[in-house]
Amino acid sequence: MSADSMTRDATDASSRVVLEARNVVKTYGHVTALDGVDFELRAGEILAVVGDNGAGKSTLIKALTGAVHPTSGEILLDGAPVHFKGPLDARHAGIETVYQDLAMAPALDIASNLFLGRELRCEGVMGSVFRRLDKKRMREEARRAMSELKFRLPSIGNAVEALSGGQRQGVAVARAALFARKLVIMDEPTAALGVRETGQVLELIRSIRERGLAVVLISHNMPNVFEIADRIHIMRLGRRAAVVTPQSHSMNDVVAIMTGAVAA
Amino acid sequence: MSTATIASQQDTPSLKARLLGTPSVGPLLVLVAFCIIFALTNPRFLATQNISIILQQTVIIGTLAIGQTLVILTAGIDLAVGAICVLGTIVAGKLVNLGYDPVFSMGFAILLCTGAGLAAGSLIAGLRLPPFIVTLGILGILTAALRLISEGGAFPVRDPFLAWTGNTMKVGGFVLTYGILIMLALYGFVWYLLNQTKWGRHVYAIGNNPEAARLVGIPVRRHLLSVYLLAGFIYGIAAWLALGRIPNADPNAMQTANLDSITAVVIGGTSLFGGRGGLIGTLIGALIVGVLRNGLTLAGIDPLWQDLVTGILVIIAVALDQMSRRRN
Ligand SMILES: Nc1ncnc2c1ncn2[C@@H]1O[C@H](COP(=O)(O)OP(=O)(O)O)[C@@H](O)[C@H]1O
Ligand SMILES: [Mg+2]
Numbered sequence: 239m240s241a242d243s244m245t246r247d248a249t250d251a252s253s254r255v256v257l258e259a260r261n262v263v264k265t266y267g268h269v270t271a272l273d274g275v276d277f278e279l280r281a282g283e284i285l286a287v288v289g290d291n292g293a294g295k296s297t298l299i300k301a302l303t304g305a306v307h308p309t310s311g312e313i314l315l316d317g318a319p320v321h322f323k324g325p326l327d328a329r330h331a332g333i334e335t336v337y338q339d340l341a342m343a344p345a346l347d348i349a350s351n352l353f354l355g356r357e358l359r360c361e362g363v364m365g366s367v368f369r370r371l372d373k374k375r376m377r378e379e380a381r382r383a384m385s386e387l388k389f390r391l392p393s394i395g396n397a398v399e400a401l402s403g404g405q406r407q408g409v410a411v412a413r414a415a416l417f418a419r420k421l422v423i424m425d426e427p428t429a430a431l432g433v434r435e436t437g438q439v440l441e442l443i444r445s446i447r448e449r450g451l452a453v454v455l456i457s458h459n460m461p462n463v464f465e466i467a468d469r470i471h472i473m474r475l476g477r478r479a480a481v482v483t484p485q486s487h488s489m490n491d492v493v494a495i496m497t498g499a500v501a502a
Numbered sequence: 503m504s505t506a507t508i509a510s511q512q513d514t515p516s517l518k519a520r521l522l523g524t525p526s527v528g529p530l531l532v533l534v535a536f537c538i539i540f541a542l543t544n545p546r547f548l549a550t551q552n553i554s555i556i557l558q559q560t561v562i563i564g565t566l567a568i569g570q571t572l573v574i575l576t577a578g579i580d581l582a583v584g585a586i587c588v589l590g591t592i593v594a595g596k597l598v599n600l601g602y603d604p605v606f607s608m609g610f611a612i613l614l615c616t617g618a619g620l621a622a623g624s625l626i627a628g629l630r631l632p633p634f635i636v637t638l639g640i641l642g643i644l645t646a647a648l649r650l651i652s653e654g655g656a657f658p659v660r661d662p663f664l665a666w667t668g669n670t671m672k673v674g675g676f677v678l679t680y681g682i683l684i685m686l687a688l689y690g691f692v693w694y695l696l697n698q699t700k701w702g703r704h705v706y707a708i709g710n711n712p713e714a715a716r717l718v719g720i721p722v723r724r725h726l727l728s729v730y731l732l733a734g735f736i737y738g739i740a741a742w743l744a745l746g747r748i749p750n751a752d753p754n755a756m757q758t759a760n761l762d763s764i765t766a767v768v769i770g771g772t773s774l775f776g777g778r779g780g781l782i783g784t785l786i787g788a789l790i791v792g793v794l795r796n797g798l799t800l801a802g803i804d805p806l807w808q809d810l811v812t813g814i815l816v817i818i819a820v821a822l823d824q825m826s827r828r829r830n
Contacts, residue, residue, distance in 0.1 A: 343710035355718030
C-alpha cells in the first residue's frame with residue numbers, strides 16, 4: 239500500500255478539502271515542470287510541500303495561485319473549478335501568498351506595508367470626496383493584527399528597512415494572515431532566518447492555523463517541517479510522490495522518498 | 503501576552519526618532535544656516551523687500567521642482583522640465599499674439615504641456631524605456647521644434663491675463679505675487695496627494711520596489727503614466743508663472759531648469775533612487791537655491807560662483823543619500 243493512500247485513511251476524513259489540483263501538467267517547451275501532479279489541502283491544516291531542487295514545488299504553487307497557467311489539469315477551490323488569470327484573482331478569492339522576496343516597500347512603515355494596495359480610506363466625505371487615507375485606523379488594525387498573532391515588533395510606525403530579517407518576515411506573514419479568508423501559501427519563509435527568528439515565524443504560522451486558515455508551507459528545512467506540519471506533500475519529478483504525516487514517517491523516510499531512494 | 507503590550511505601547515515613534523526619520527530636517531538646518539550667514543554679513547538680506555524678491559525668484563524653479571519630485575520619487579528623472587515649460591510660454595504667447603482669447607491660449611498651452619508629460623509617461627510606462635533617455639529625447643525634440651515655431655528668437659508677450667501671476671498683493675509688509683501663492687497652493691495640493699492618499703502611497707511603493715507594488719496589485723504602469731501626466735500639468739502652470747515674471751517668450755530660456763529643479767529635489771532630501779523623500783524637503787531645497795543665489799549676489803560675488811556652490815551642494819546631498827543607503 240502506498241504511503242499516500244495510507245495517510246488518507248489515517249487522517250480525519252470529515253475535514254473538508256479547501257484547495258485541490260487534479261492531474262496538473264505544466265511544460266516549458268521541452269521541460270516538464272509539472273507532470274500530472276495532484277494536490278489536496280484540507281481546512282485548518284498546515285501542509286508542508288517538500289522536494290528536491292527542480293521537483294516542481296514553486297511551479298505547483300504558482301499554478302495554484304494563478305501566477306502560471308497550467309498546460310492541462312484542473313484546480314478547484316472549495317470544490318468548484320477555478321481559472322485564475324493572475325495572482326490578484328487568487329487574492330480576491332481569499333488566497334494570500336508570502337513570496338520569498340517578501341514583496342515589501344522598505345522605506346514605508348509597517349502599517350503601510352500591511353495595507354499596501356489595500357489602503358483604508360476615511361469614512362464620510364473625507365474619504366469619498368477627498369480620498370483621504372485613514373492612517374489611524376490602519377495603524378490600529380495593524381497593531382491589533384500583530385498582537386493577535388502574538389508577534390513582537392518595535393513600533394508600527396517604523397520603516398520596514400529598520401527591522402531584522404525575522405521581523406520583516408513576520409510582517410509579510412501577518413499581512414497574509416490579515417487578509418486571507420481561506421488559506422495562506424508561504425514559499426521558504428524561514429530560509430534566511432536564524433534559529434530564534436525561525437522559532438518566531440513558526441509560532442506565527444501556528445497562530446494562522448488557530449485562526450482557522452489552512453497553510454501551505456514550502457520548506458527545505460526538515461526539522462521545521464516535522465515540528466509544525468500536519469501532513470507532508472512530497473514532490474518528485476513534477477509529481478506527488480507521497481503524502482505522509484510526521485507521525486507515520488521519519489525524516490529519513492521523507493528524504494528517501496524525495497530522492498527516489500525508496501518508492502513511495 | 504507581553505508581546506501585545508509591547509506592540510501597543512509604542513504606537514507612534516518618539517519625537518527624536520521622528521525628527522531623525524524626517525528627511526527635511528537636515529535641509530531646513532542648511533537653509534537656516536545660510537540665512538544666518540547672509541544676514542550677519544549683509545543687513546539688507548533680511549529686509550522684507552529682499553525676502554519678497556527671493557520668493558519671487560524661487561517661484562518657477564520651485565514649481566518645476568514639484569513635478570520633478572514626483573518623477574524622482576518613482577525612481578525616474580525628468581530632463582524635459584525646462585523644455586516643456588518653455589513649450590507652454592511659447593504656445594501661449596504665440597496664440598495670444600495671433601489674437602486668440604488669452605484664457606483659451608493659456609489653457610491650451612497647459613493642455614499641451616500635460617500632453618507632453620503624457621507622451622513621456624507613455625514611452626516610459628508603456629514601452630518600458632528608461633526615463634533618462636525618454637525625457638532627454640523629448641528635450642531635444644521640443645528645443646528644436648520651439649526654435650522653429652518662434653523663428654529662433656524671443657518675442658514679447660503683452661497680455662494682462664498672461665501676466666496676471668506677476669501682480670502683487672501686500673501681506674503684512676511682504677509683497678507677494680499671485681505666482682507665489684499659486685506655487686504654495688500647488689505644494690499644498692501635491693503634498694496632500696503624496697501624503698494623505700492612496701495615489702501618493704503607491705508613488706512611494708513603486709519607487710521603493712516596483713515588483714512588490716505589482717505583486718500587491720498596484721497597476722504600476724498606469725500609475726507611472728498618471729505621475730508624468732500630473733508633472734506635465736504642473737510644468738504648464740509654471741509656464742504661466744514664468745510669463746508673469748518676465749513678459750517674454752524665449753525658446754532659449756530655462757536652460758538651467760533641469761539642473762536647478764533636480765538640485766532643489768536632491769538638496770531637499772529626496773533620493774535619486776526613488777521611494778524616499780518628499781515635497782516639504784523640495785520646497786526647502788528650492789529656497790536654499792534661491793537664498794544662495796540671492797545672498798551671493800548681494801555680496802557682489804560673480805554668478806559663476808553661485809553655480810559652483812550649487813553644484814557642490816548637490817554632490818554633497820547625493821553622497822549623503824548614497825551613504826545612508828549603504829548603511830541600510
Ligand atoms: N519559467 C520556466 N521556464 C523554463 N523552465 C522552468 C521554468 N520554471 C521552472 N522551470 C523548470 O521546471 C522544473 C521545476 O522547477 P521549480 O518548480 O522551480 O522547482 P522547485 O521549486 O521544486 O525547485 C525545473 O526543472 C525548472 O528548471
Ligand atoms: Mg523553488
